[in-house]
Amino acid sequence: MRPELFSPDYATARQRFRDATAAANGRVECLPLDSDGPADPSLGIDIAWFGQPQPRRALIHVCGIHGIEGFAGSAIQLALLDQPPALPADSALILVHILNPYGMAHCRRSNSNNVDLNRNFFLGTAGWQGAPDGYATLDSFLNPHRPPSRFNFFHLRLLLAEASLGTGAIRQAVAGGQYHFPKGIFYGGKELEPEAKQYSAWLSSHLRGVQDLLVIDVHTGLGEYGGQALFLRSPTIDATELSRALVLPVATHAFESDVMGYEHEGGHSSIYRQLLPEARTVCITQEFGTYNGRRLLRALRGENQHHHFGDGRLDHWSKRRLKRMFCPEDPQWRRQVIAQGHNLVQRAMPLLCSDRYRELVTQD
Helix, strand or coil: CCHHHCCCCHHHHHHHHHHHHHHCCCEEEEEECCCCCCCCCCCEEEEEEEECCCCCEEEEEEECCCHHHHHHHHHHHHHHHHCCCCCCCCEEEEEEECCCHHHHHCCCCCCCCCCCHHHCCCCCCCCCCCCCCCHHHHHHHHCCCCCCCCCCCHHHHHHHHHHHHCHHHHHHHHHCCECCCCCCCCECCCCCCHHHHHHHHHHHHHCCCCCEEEEEEEEEEEEEECCEEEEECCCCCCHHHHHHHHCCCEECCHHHCCCCCCCCCCCHHHHHHHHCCCCEEEEEEEEEECCCHHHHHHHHHHHHHHHHHCCCCCCCHHHHHHHHHHCCCCHHHHHHHHHHHHHHHHHHHHHHCCHHHHHHCCCC
């Protein structure tokens, strides 16, 4: 797989995606957003559709809910557009290109309101409240109200915090999602964000008749460098049987995994069963490893400081570092990511369209 499928920026990735979709005879729909990009004033969530307009089976491939992580998913989607899986007559392949375009365009993990969208998907009036135990204690360390500095004793201070609170507790407190500190990292917001509203409405209007649905959500950061980890987000599915069907290991529970090791609410994978209750649904998170958690946290902290208290420059060192942490420039890493991402879809589509899929999925 060609590492040059990785784009240098959001605007390039978006244009390549739209051009490749047209060349593959797909159709693109854009969900417009009010937020602006540095090179493109009209940001939007682009969705490519292939196959049956009213499918019985659909595979949805989603990337970029954490903006800066979208480079990998975008490259995988370009590979899929170049070598798409075979589609039976009653099925569709749907590629959701960058669910958080502001984040990718501005080299951020969160959106224009500083919201982590994967902590924001609550449908209804519940949610958007609270913070994990320990986050308030760590707030002054995680979210300093000043521009970032390259030399700030970050690792020493983190080691001291871990010695006091425990590594597992720190991980859960930081990454579990919080709703009290609007300028803090992993902030989940106070209401459903525009990206979440638009995408939820689109799902409801376009996929009402789907009977079998498989969702792959692509992320980068956690895990072994260049490797993939798959997490099952569907509680009624037997992960062991799914692993056998895909011939790939799938973890049952992210909290019990050495790769992730924390739980959170408001994840976007929760909405499919709520919006499409009649569909037999499997949601898989695909995580590609980059660097260790301490380095990732330091990069997230620095970029967040720059965004709120710096001069806003897109070429700032904190943004360049954040991009390197979630999208390494190493050609071998990029080849591995594209190959594994493409391979998962090539395995998942035949499974979705088989009798075995219906045997795997149970209804409440």
